[in-house]
Amino acid sequence: MQELPIVKVDRIIESDHAVIDGIDISGRWNRMFSQRAITEYPTEAMDWVTGLAGGESLRSCYQCGKCVPVCPVQHVGNYGPRKLNVKVLRGNNLLDDPDLWLCTTCGNCYRVCPKEVNPLEFMPAIREQAVLEGKVPAELQKVFENLQRQGNPLGEPARRRADWTADAGVPVPLISELGRPVDVLWYVSDYTSYHPRGRDAARAMARVLTALGVDFAILGAEERSDGDSARLAGEAGLFEMLAEQNIKTLRKYRFNRLVVMDPHAYNAFKNHYPRLGWEGEVLHYTQFLAPLVDRIEFRSPVELEVTYHDPCYLGRNNGEYDAPRRLLEAIPGIRLVEMPHSRSNGYCCGGGGGGMWLDGFVADHVSERLSERRVREAVATVGMDGTGILSVACPYEPSRFEDAVKSTGNDGRLIVRDIIELIDQAMQPPAP
Ligand code: SF4
Numbered sequence: 001m002q003e004l005p006i007v008k009v010d011r012i013i014e015s016d017h018a019v020i021d022g023i024d025i026s027g028r029w030n031r032m033f034s035q036r037a038i039t040e041y042p043t044e045a046m047d048w049v050t051g052l053a054g055g056e057s058l059r060s061c062y063q064c065g066k067c068v069p070v071c072p073v074q075h076v077g078n079y080g081p082r083k084l085n086v087k088v089l090r091g092n093n094l095l096d097d098p099d100l101w102l103c104t105t106c107g108n109c110y111r112v113c114p115k116e117v118n119p120l121e122f123m124p125a126i127r128e129q130a131v132l133e134g135k136v137p138a139e140l141q142k143v144f145e146n147l148q149r150q151g152n153p154l155g156e157p158a159r160r161r162a163d164w165t166a167d168a169g170v171p172v173p174l175i176s177e178l179g180r181p182v183d184v185l186w187y188v189s190d191y192t193s194y195h196p197r198g199r200d201a202a203r204a205m206a207r208v209l210t211a212l213g214v215d216f217a218i219l220g221a222e223e224r225s226d227g228d229s230a231r232l233a234g235e236a237g238l239f240e241m242l243a244e245q246n247i248k249t250l251r252k253y254r255f256n257r258l259v260v261m262d263p264h265a266y267n268a269f270k271n272h273y274p275r276l277g278w279e280g281e282v283l284h285y286t287q288f289l290a291p292l293v294d295r296i297e298f299r300s301p302v303e304l305e306v307t308y309h310d311p312c313y314l315g316r317n318n319g320e321y322d323a324p325r326r327l328l329e330a331i332p333g334i335r336l337v338e339m340p341h342s343r344s345n346g347y348c349c350g351g352g353g354g355g356m357w358l359d360g361f362v363a364d365h366v367s368e369r370l371s372e373r374r375v376r377e378a379v380a381t382v383g384m385d386g387t388g389i390l391s392v393a394c395p396y397e398p399s400r401f402e403d404a405v406k407s408t409g410n411d412g413r414l415i416v417r418d419i420i421e422l423i424d425q426a427m428q429p430p431a432p
Pocket residue numbers: 060061062063064065066067068081082085109112113114115116117
C-alpha cells in the first residue's frame with residue numbers, strides 16, 4: 001500500500017498536555033481549543049459596514065450562493081450580495097467601488113437568502129457614507145441637486161407640476177382651491193407630472209377617476225417628490241427633507257385616502273413616512289381601482305396579447321401582485337400572458353434604488369441594460385407573432401422600456417403601456 005505523505009501544519013498550536021473543562025485532552029486532539037488565526041484578512045471594513053445602522057446583515061452571509069442566480073445584475077455582469085460580502089471581508093469598504101451603485105435594491109436576493117442579508121438596508125447605509133464623502137456618480141449628484149432645489153428629480157419648477165391637467169379633457173381640481181375635504185387625495189408623482197410619457201398616464205387617470213365619479217383632488221405645485229429613490233441611493237437627509245415638506249402639506253388638508261401612481265411613493269408613504277409622523281391609508285392606483293372594476297364601462301376591446309411587468313416596489317417589496325392583473329383581465333379583448341420572471345420572481349427594470357438616474361454610469365459596468373433584458377423577455381412572451389403589449393404600473397417604466405424597445409431593435413413588436421392607459425383606451429368609444 002502506498003504511504004500517504006505527512007502534511008506539516010505549522011500554524012496549528014498543539015500542547016503536549018492540556019486539560020479543557022476538567023477533561024484531559026493531550027496531544028493532537030487539543031488543537032481545536034487553541035486560539036489561532038483563521039484568516040489573514042483585515043476585519044476593519046466589515047466592522048465598519050456592520051457598525052452602520054442598516055449595515056449589520058452583510059456579515060451574516062455564509063456564501064451559500066442562493067442569491068447569485070436571482071440577482072438581475074448578475075445576469076449582465078458579476079454581482080450579488082455574496083460578492084459584496086467577499087469584497088468587504090477582504091478589506092474593501094465599497095466607497096470607491098462601482099459595485100456600490102449597481103444594486104437596484106430590487107430585493108430578489110433578500111427573498112431567497114437564508115441569512116436575511118438585506119441590500120435594501122445595507123446599500124443605503126454604505127451609500128450614505130459615500131454621499132457624505134462626496135463620492136457620488138456625477139449624474140446622480142445632479143439629480144440630488146434637482147431634488148434639493150426644485151423638489152423633483154427632473155429639475156422642473158414646482159409651479160409647473162400641474163401643467164399636464166390643461167390637456168386632460170376633464171377638470172382636475174387642486175385641493176387648495178376646493179376648500180373642502182375630498183375622498184381621494186391623488187398624489188401624482190414626479191414622472192407622471194413632468195415626463196411626457198408619464199403625463200399620458202396622468203391624463204388617463206384623471207379621465208378614469210372622473211368617469212367613475214370619484215371625489216378627488218391633487219396637490220399641484222404643493223407636491224414634492226416622495227424621496228424614496230433618493231433614500232435608497234444614500235441621501236437620507238434629502239429624503240427626510242422632502243418627506244417633511246410633504247407631511248406638512250398633507251396635514252393641511254382632509255381626505256380619506258391617499259392614492260399614488262408610483263410604487264416608490266407607495267413604499268415611502270406606507271413604510272417610511274410613519275416614522276416621520278404621517279400615517280394614513282395609502283393605495284397604489286391599481287389597488288384603488290381593482291375593487292371598482294365592475295363599475296368601469298368598457299366600450300372598445302384591446303385585441304392584443306399583453307404581459308405585465310411587476311414593479312419591484314409594488315410586487316416583491318410590498319406584496320401586491322393581484323390588483324394590476326385583476327384590472328388587466330377585466331379589459332375586454334386582452335389576453336394576459338405571464339413572462340417567465342413574474343410575480344415574486346419579477347425582473348427589475350433597472351430603475352430602482354437610484355438606478356433611474358445612473359444609466360450612463362451603470363452602462364460602463366454591465367453587458368446590457370436590465371430594461372433591455374426585460375424587453376427581450378417580453379418580446380419572447382407576447383411579441384413573436386405580431387405586436388404585443390408590455391403593461392406597466394410604475395411611472396419610471398414607459399420611457400425606460402420604450403428606449404429599450406428601440407435599442408434592442410424591437411420596434412413594431414412591443415408596445416409599452418401603463419395599465420391606466422389601457423383602461424382609458426378601452427373606455428373610449430370604438431373608432432368609427
Ligand atoms: S443568499 Fe444570502 S447567505 Fe447565501 S450567498 Fe447570498 S447573501 Fe450570502
